[in-house]
Each structure stands twice: as C-alpha cells, then as structure tokens.
Amino acid sequence: MIETVVSVGYPVDETLHIKKNRLIPEKGLSGGEKRISIVTGTHGDELEGQYVCYELQRRIREKPECLTGIVDVYPALNPLGIDSITRGIPAFDLDMNRIFPGAENGSMPEYIAARIVDDLQGSDMVIDIHASNIFLKEIPQVRINTLSRDVLVPYAKKLNVDFIWVHAAATVLESTLAYSLNSIGTPTLVVEMGVGMRITRDYGNQLVDGIFALMKDMGIWTGDAITPKEPIVSEDGEVSFINAGSSGVFVPAVEHWKDVKKGEHIGDILNPLTGEAAERILSPADGIVFTLREYPIVSEGSLIARILA
Amino acid sequence: MKEQVIFELGSVYREPMQVKGFSFGEGEKSMCIVGATRGNEVQQVYLCSQLIRIFTRLEEQGKLCPGKSILVIPTVNSHSMNIGKRFWPADNTDINRMFPGYNLGETTQRIAAGVFEHINDYRFGIHFTSYYMQGCFAPHVRMMKTGFEDVEKAKDFGLPYVYRRDARPYDTTTLNYNWQIWDTKAFSLYTDATDRIEPTSALVVIEAVLRFLGKNGILNYTCHGGYMSQMIEGSDLVNVKTNAAGFFLRKTEVNARVKQGELLAQIMDPYLGTVIEDVVSPVDGIVFFHASQPIIYSHTSLFRIIPT
Numbered sequence: 001m002i003e004t005v006v007s008v009g010y011p012v013d014e015t016l017h018i019k020k021n022r023l024i025p026e027k028g029l030s031g032g033e034k035r036i037s038i039v040t041g042t043h044g045d046e047l048e049g050q051y052v053c054y055e056l057q058r059r060i061r062e063k064p065e066c067l068t069g070i071v072d073v074y075p076a077l078n079p080l081g082i083d084s085i086t087r088g089i090p091a092f093d094l095d096m097n098r099i100f101p102g103a104e105n106g107s108m109p110e111y112i113a114a115r116i117v118d119d120l121q122g123s124d125m126v127i128d129i130h131a132s133n134i135f136l137k138e139i140p141q142v143r144i145n146t147l148s149r150d151v152l153v154p155y156a157k158k159l160n161v162d163f164i165w166v167h168a169a170a171t172v173l174e175s176t177l178a179y180s181l182n183s184i185g186t187p188t189l190v191v192e193m194g195v196g197m198r199i200t201r202d203y204g205n206q207l208v209d210g211i212f213a214l215m216k217d218m219g220i221w222t223g224d225a226i227t228p229k230e231p232i233v234s235e236d237g238e239v240s241f242i243n244a245g246s247s248g249v250f251v252p253a254v255e256h257w258k259d260v261k262k263g264e265h266i267g268d269i270l271n272p273l274t275g276e277a278a279e280r281i282l283s284p285a286d287g288i289v290f291t292l293r294e295y296p297i298v299s300e301g302s303l304i305a306r307i308l309a
Numbered sequence: 310m311k312e313q314v315i316f317e318l319g320s321v322y323r324e325p326m327q328v329k330g331f332s333f334g335e336g337e338k339s340m341c342i343v344g345a346t347r348g349n350e351v352q353q354v355y356l357c358s359q360l361i362r363i364f365t366r367l368e369e370q371g372k373l374c375p376g377k378s379i380l381v382i383p384t385v386n387s388h389s390m391n392i393g394k395r396f397w398p399a400d401n402t403d404i405n406r407m408f409p410g411y412n413l414g415e416t417t418q419r420i421a422a423g424v425f426e427h428i429n430d431y432r433f434g435i436h437f438t439s440y441y442m443q444g445c446f447a448p449h450v451r452m453m454k455t456g457f458e459d460v461e462k463a464k465d466f467g468l469p470y471v472y473r474r475d476a477r478p479y480d481t482t483t484l485n486y487n488w489q490i491w492d493t494k495a496f497s498l499y500t501d502a503t504d505r506i507e508p509t510s511a512l513v514v515i516e517a518v519l520r521f522l523g524k525n526g527i528l529n530y531t532c533h534g535g536y537m538s539q540m541i542e543g544s545d546l547v548n549v550k551t552n553a554a555g556f557f558l559r560k561t562e563v564n565a566r567v568k569q570g571e572l573l574a575q576i577m578d579p580y581l582g583t584v585i586e587d588v589v590s591p592v593d594g595i596v597f598f599h600a601s602q603p604i605i606y607s608h609t610s611l612f613r614i615i616p617t
Binding site: 008009010011012013016087088091092093094098099105106107108111112133135171172173174175241243246247248249271273297299300301302303 | 318319320321322395396399400401406413414415416417418419441442477478479481482548550553554555556579580604605606607608609610
C-alpha cells in the first residue's frame, strides 16, 4: 500500500509528496511482526537504490506467501533531487544527509527530515542505500560508525556485501539519517555501492540477495535466501587513500576490486593540452582497490582510489 | 599594504586559483578578516575591498597601532565566483564545511587547510558569511556556543544585536568554530545582502569593524560608540512559518516593530491572484530576519521575531 510520509506545498500548482510502499503478509498483521525499511534517494544523483527497491518488491510479489513481516520501501527521500539530477535539495543547495534529525518547527528541509525520521523510527532494521557519487565507484559495502559497531556488524554480515568498513566517529556525521536513527535505537545500516547517475544491476542483485538473507534471519521472510558471502571487515587504519597531486585527466591502469602490489601502477593524470603525463600514480600499499575514480577530470586533492590493505 | 598569495591551487584549463591576503602593519597577529568562502558572497568581497581601501589610507596616515597587524582575505573561492556558483565548481562542496581542512585530503579540504594554517593564530577573527536561505537579517554579530565564545567582546562592534545559538554537528567544520577551538576570538558578521552589493548596509558593518579595531587598540580610530548591543539567544527568537505555498508578498522590513496579530505578509495563489494566507506576528517584537524570495514553499520560515 502506497502511503505519503510527508507533503509540502510548492508555489505553483504542485505538492511534493515523499512516499513509501508498505508490503505486509497476505493474511494481514497480527501486531507482532518485524519491520524492515529500505530507504534511498537522499542524494538525487545516487540511483543504485532505485533498482534495489524495484527488484526487492518484484521478488516478494512472486512469493507473497513467504512474507511474514513488514517491508517499507522509501525509494526517494529527495524526489526533486532525483527529478532534476541534483545531489542536494534543489532551491536550497543543501545536502539532505546533513540536516537530520531535522526539526518539526524548522525550515522546509528540516521539517521534511523530521517527518522522515518520525516515520522510520521503530523499524527493526533500516537499510539506507547510497551510491557513492558521480566521481567514485565503490564495491558493495556497509559503512558503520565505530560507535555502533557492536550492534550493527552482525546485521551487516548478513547483507551479502564484499566489505564492511568500520570508520571513525566524526561530529559532522551526526547530521546523517543513519546516525540520527541509530542514536534513537533504530538500527540503520548504510550501504554504499556502484557509482552516481548509474545503475549496476549485478550490485543491485547482490544486495537484494543479502536483504532477503537478512529478512529471513529477522523472521520477515520464509522463502529461499542465499547464504551471504563472508565480507572483509576493516577499520580505518587498514585503508590507504590516494589523492591527485595534480590537475588533469585521470585514466586508470587497474581494475576495480582487484589486488595491487605496493608500487603498482594505478593510473595516470594526463594533460591533453601539452600531451604529457602530469602524474603517474602508484599504489602506496599491497591491497585491493575498493574505491576507484570514475569521473576523469581531477583537481589537486581529488580522490583517486582507496586501497584496503 | 602587502599583498601575498596564501594558497594556490592548480587547474588543468583555468589559471591557478590564488587565495590572496592583504596585510597591514607588523607585529602581533591582531585581526584576520575573511570575506567570501562561497561563490555568491559578493557583498562579503565588497566589504573586504572597502576595508582594504580604508586600511591602506589609515596605514599611510600612521593610524595603525605599533606592533599590530591586520590581514584581509577577500575570498578563498574566486573560482566559484567567476562562474556564478555558490559552492566548489567540480564537486559542489562547501569550503565553509571543510575547516580546519586536511592538506592531504580532497580539493576543498586542501583549500581550507592551506588557508587555515595561515590564519589560525590570530587574536581576533572576523568572517563575513551568509545564510543558506535568501533573506535579510538585521546586522548582527553571530556566535556559536563552543565554550570559548566571548559575548562581551562581541559587543565592541556596536551592532544592534549579538546573536548566540547552539552549535549543531555540521557547524563543527566552519571557519568560525575552528577559529574558536584554536583560541582565536571569532565573530561572524551578517549583513542584509549576499549576492548583490548593498553599500548602505555595508557601511554599517565597515563602521562596526573599525569601531572594534579602535576599541581593542589595533587602530587609532575614533567614531561614535555604536549601539549598546542586545544579546539574543537562538531560543529567544520566534519563528514564523507559512502553511501555504505561493507568491510571498512581504509587508514589513527588518528592524520593524510589530504587534501581535499584525500582518507580516500575504501568500497569494500564483494563478488566481487571491490571498490564501495572511501571515501575522504571533508576538509583539522586532523583525530580526525575513525571507526574500518571491515564491515560497509551505513550511518555510518567513520571519524571525525578537519578542519585546
């Protein structure tokens, strides 16, 4: 059943509705069912979650008798961002994932954020799906604030991702949806996968397989589910960052999610005007490339790759 | 006056972006003034340009106090200003959400780090900043509660209001917040313009800066004492929102005294031309902020009122 989470009037003959689709067991609700919420579309240029929302529901509809809990699907927390290919909230140029938990009496974006948190609160699990940005490609991974590590890592291991990154707490991240929900006792996993403005079907299917495995574990699904792959669980100290030292055009020399040796050629930053390579980039460590630059134009400092030692 | 390049960032097809500083006097690092961190903060660059012109003259007249120095950085983001963008051209990140920066990090982290390492040891810091919504404020000094803020010193500007609010998580990466953590007494000054030049309100802020420098022994500058600033806490302000969306027809101005029930604005149906909501003041007070966009969404904060 499609429900409206929050509505906001727009000036000229339009109302913004943020919607969810609630799927419930065929025989109705008895009151004790577990609830999982799938949210995505906070950043309007991250689309990988769109396919996940579709595919998850398609598979449930194939075997509705196997659904024993509540599945809430929120495909677009920032509908106007998706509509206008805008990462933030159009007209405000605000990163929506920096305004949570919002405020009922705040400005329009804060009001929307508050209503979203209110609606998600009480879920037994929230999966917040992101797709990096247009610049970087990521393998399917779950990112967990170290503060929530003990609670969330066991759930994350069910999600069939390749990698779980337990990262340091940062005050600025306290404004994210995931932090806000985790801090009020609603466990929330942040998935990052793929690249902005694209859909990687294989990654989507991999995550949907994992969501069913998690749902089965939670007692929301009685149908078939895979045995999730064993992810690499890593801390910050095992991740090396490679940033551009020059401006130019980056051309990779390695493939994503492949092993590299220390000193191995990662790629080049080229200057098409002079016909020279401005920088030859080498791996700082033995490891695996789990983040790789997708958008070629780089400035000094642009992230090129992350290597998991 | 000495001009120096504080930070430089290369670009493949544009000239390098140079962050320039203009310094006056020698000795103690007494005051650093930063203008625009965003590309649309035109008024903020204008304010710096006027101060640089005035400081140049005062320095020539020997009115800068011995052993004191002032640094003015009109903008740390000329690349965005030159293409009409508020945030960083490539990735739309906000430099004023990157402090204290990281010199091995992403581009805007490097800009923030490159600037901050030059300015993190000043006694006083002023940032001319802007609000994320279109609107006008009564000129004021804004501070965040960090435990280091100095409210009494903020009154030396002689502006009508000193406004203090709780720091939110995303504030911890602003220039002002990090200045305070690094032991600089930092103040954000708001004027009623951002993407346009308002010389009249700029004069109020310029005079406030000169007054502050005079009171703190950095300039030999005499002027009237300004206002006895009223302290406002964020929780004191009454937020007036609209329920309807449409044309926003404002009926009052910043600094206006309003009565409870007084009409502040009307929201008009953009097709029919009929008034669909009268926005009235819930309290007696003074208008501290008003939105200024011609069309508004429902649930938009239109006014902030200081109750009287």
